Amino acid sequence: MNHAQLTALGRALRLLGEHGEALTADTPDARLHEVKADLRRALDLLDESVTSAAPSTRCAEHPNGPVDEAAPDLCLLCETRRRAARRAEFNGPAPAAAPTPTAPSRYGTRGDRPQPQQRWLPELWNGQEWQLCGTPRRDRREAELYIAAQRRGSRPAMAYRLVHEFTDYEVLRVWGTPVRVDIEPMGNL
Ligand SMILES: [Zn+2]
Numbered sequence: 342m343n344h345a346q347l348t349a350l351g352r353a354l355r356l357l358g359e360h361g362e363a364l365t366a367d368t369p370d371a372r373l374h375e376v377k378a379d380l381r382r383a384l385d386l387l388d389e390s391v392t393s394a395a396p397s398t399r400c401a402e403h404p405n406g407p408v409d410e411a412a413p414d415l416c417l418l419c420e421t422r423r424r425a426a427r428r429a430e431f432n433g434p435a436p437a438a439a440p441t442p443t444a445p446s447r448y449g450t451r452g453d454r455p456q457p458q459q460r461w462l463p464e465l466w467n468g469q470e471w472q473l474c475g476t477p478r479r480d481r482r483e484a485e486l487y488i489a490a491q492r493r494g495s496r497p498a499m500a501y502r503l504v505h506e507f508t509d510y511e512v513l514r515v516w517g518t519p520v521r522v523d524i525e526p527m528g529n530l
Pocket of ligand 1: 400401402403416417418419420
């Protein structure tokens with residue numbers, strides 16, 4: 342915002358404040374139309390002053406990047422990086438931590454573990470890079486239908502792609518031994 346814009350916007354906003362102060366049940370319609378016009382003018386000034394798009398994430402590095410609703414900062418790029426780091430940490434220095442098929446574990450079976458999550462991300466080519474263009478879907482067909490609809494839209498992008506994201510849950514460390522305990526009937530106590 343330059344100085345002229347700051348001055349004009351400040352004046353327009355203060356004027357709106359005055360309108361608010363002066364407002365009563367008897368305020369005539371003609372006056373309300375004036376307020377409306379002044380509000381529009383203030384909005385136009387705001388539009389001129391704000392040059393960047395409203396941030397889509399809370400990430401300082403990627404404020405307008407793709408969104409991951411599940412990430413604390415809503416940033417898909419950083420969340421993907423964090424996820425990769427967690428995975429690398431797990432796969433790296435602690436090879437003995439994971440139970441292997443040849444070493445049966447009493448800690449559980451495959452079926453007891455959380456299911457891996459997979460998502461399908463619709464992306465479009467914005468001329469420079471691929472960017473997320475819709476909510477990640479749990480269902481591939483749904484994501485494909487979404488992209489098909491985008492391509493039929495009034496202003497389709499040059500190209501679209503479907504990205505398969507696979508998010509695994511990994512047990513990093515276990516404390517104690519979760520042995521199955523039979524619940525005895527109350528009468529036996
Ligand atoms: Zn980020």
